[in-house]
Amino acid sequence: MSEKPGRYQRSTSGLIGAMVVTLLAVGLFWTVRSLSRTEVEVEREPVDFAASAEAARGAGFDVVAPATLPEGWMATAIDLTQTDPPEWGMGVLTAEGKFVGLRQEDRPVDDLVEANVDEDAVEGEPLSLDSAVGDTWQTWIDEGGDTGYSIEYADQTVLVYGSAPPEDLQQFITLLER
Template sequence: MSEQAGRYQRSAAGMVGAMVVLVVVVIGFVLFRDLNRNDPPSPVRTVDYAQSAEYAREQARFDVLSPDTLPEGWRATSARYVPGENASWHLGLLTGEGRYVGLEQSASSVDAMVEQHVDPDAVEGDPVDVDGRAWSTFSDSGGDLALVLGTGETTTLVVGHEVPEEALADFAARLR
């Protein structure tokens, strides 16, 4: 018997073999975890905006607009009416591609609404015809585009982030 402690023989082939086993175990774990993972549902909930719109119509001193139907794949995510001297109506939506679209109405001026919901330095573009009415367009460098209609003392603004003008015009045409 030898007095020295036992030692295993180290070799390059043994090290490569151990690395291969380790990589196979890691890949197996990743695949197992991927197959058994449950992605959490979207934290953004869909709301029924019809009740909020009806309440706003009863309370507001302006004609509250909301769509009868939403475009295919769109969903409402927020709806609120804020009463008072500066009453306002808001409807927030997500498109089928997950892009934000907002409908804002109040007695604020067009300039104030654009500054608040688009950008203080928004650029006015060419008007867009929606059901025979000319809506002004405003955009910013961040990808926001808004269609704005000032009627009497009420300003209606439809704003989208990286949403095509045609989609915003289609949504604006659904407002009643």
């Protein structure tokens, strides 16, 4: 027998047909998933920032933190890194769901601003506030609407920043305690 093994015929129209069938199947799957999916709303759980701050202070780290938060505000994250020197931070949501962050680290202010506000943040006018941490805070603004305020405190940099309105950030600063 001189027959060659069986081979199927390849053609451009067959390839295009296979691609159309595949795209239709993917489109059908996507449509079914879109119609059957409901929006999942994840609620944040509050964290006990006051206990964390006290524990850090008990370990000898001079952290700054508010004693309490305004009505409707919620602390959602605490970050205490036990390096030498330690680093402290917390995240808060305002009653309107806007973010307020706090970082206290032994790093230059430019590094903290670049990492937390924006790498292209612009230095603004100094801000005078009555705060236990200090009275003159440096303002930082980015094009995306984030704002930050920094101050040197106990050989460290404290940065309050976020997407919350500047008035909320300033209110947070006035609540900070040593």
